[in-house]
Structure formats: structure tokens, C-alpha cells
Amino acid sequence: xxxxxxxxxxxxxxxxxxxxxxxxxxxxxxxxxxxxxxxxxxxxxxxxxxxxxxxxxxxxxxxxxxxxxxxxxxxxxxxxxxxxxxxxxxxxxxxxxxxxxxxxxxxxxxx
Ligand code: HEC
Numbered sequence: 001x002x003x004x005x006x007x008x009x010x011x012x013x014x015x016x017x018x019x020x021x022x023x024x025x026x027x028x029x030x031x032x033x034x035x036x037x038x039x040x041x042x043x044x045x046x047x048x049x050x051x052x053x054x055x056x057x058x059x060x061x062x063x064x065x066x067x068x069x070x071x072x073x074x075x076x077x078x079x080x081x082x083x084x085x086x087x088x089x090x091x092x093x094x095x096x097x098x099x100x101x102x103x104x105x106x107x108x109x110x111x
Pocket of ligand 1: 035036050054088090095
């Protein structure tokens with residue numbers, strides 16, 4: 001497990017349970033500066049107004065009004081929004097799948 005964490009290049013312990021994923025996702029939201037475009041509760045200086053607020057996102061039925069809000073779909077959206085809804089104003093940011101999954105876990109924890 002430790003070797004895997006080191007190999008992955010991530011400076012955090014490898015998230016191996018749901019809570020750790022959520023916490024890691026919260027840290028990543030700051031690192032990827034999602035808050036420059038979104039209000040995100042629990043993330044410092046996340047007060048952007050370019051995109052919609054992500055408050056209580058765990059209660060949302062749809063992503064971008066189009067895709068049912070499920071963990072896999074949300075992770076896909078964060079990794080490559082243009083592939084989910086072509087032409088969406090949210091840019092592809094080159095987020096790796098694993099980081100996208102952890103940020104999806106964080107957003108879905110916002111009730
Ligand atoms: C350059 C601005 C910008 C950045 C940076 C950005 N987003 Fe977005 N995001 C948007 C816009 C604009 C939308 C609305 C897209 C639409 O409705 O088609 C959006 C939509 C979303 C949605 C769906 C919101 C809803 O109401 O359905 C989620 C979830 C989301 N972004 C997560 C993220 C995450 C996580 C990050 C960081 C990895 C991020 N965004 C970074 C601009 C941005």
C-alpha cells in the first residue's frame with residue numbers, strides 16, 4: 001500500500017476508504033482552484049461566480065442540467081466536462097481520473 005502511494009506521485013496517503021477519499025477530494029478542490037469559478041462550501045476562498053454554486057451538490061439530481069448525478073458520471077464530468085456535455089463553458093482541466101473520483105466524493109458529501 002505504501003509503495004503504491006509513493007509510486008502514484010501523490011503526496012497524500014493513498015485514500016483507501018470513503019472518508020479519506022472525501023478529505024482528499026476537499027484538498028484537491030483547492031489545488032485545482034475549482035473555487036476560482038465556483039462557490040464550494042468547506043473550501044477556502046472558493047467564491048467564484050463564473051460557474052454555478054456547488055453547495056449541497058450531493059442533493060442535486062443533475063450535472064449541468066443534463067446528466068443524472070451519480071458518482072461515476074460526476075467524476076467523468078470533473079475529468080473531462082467537454083466529453084460529457086460538448087460545448088459546456090466548463091473547461092477540461094486535465095484532472096486525472098483518480099483525483100476526479102475523490103473530488104466527486106467530496107461534492108457528493110455536501111448535503
Ligand atoms: C473556468 C471556470 C471553471 C473552473 C476552473 C471550474 N469550473 Fe466547474 N463549471 C464551470 C461552468 C461555467 C459550469 C456550468 C457548466 C454548464 O452548465 O454547462 C460548471 C459546472 C460544474 C459542475 C456542474 C454544476 C451544476 O450546477 O450542475 C460541477 C460539479 C463542477 N463544475 C465542478 C468543478 C470542479 C470540481 C472544478 C475543479 C476541478 C471545476 N468545476 C472548475 C466553470 C468552471
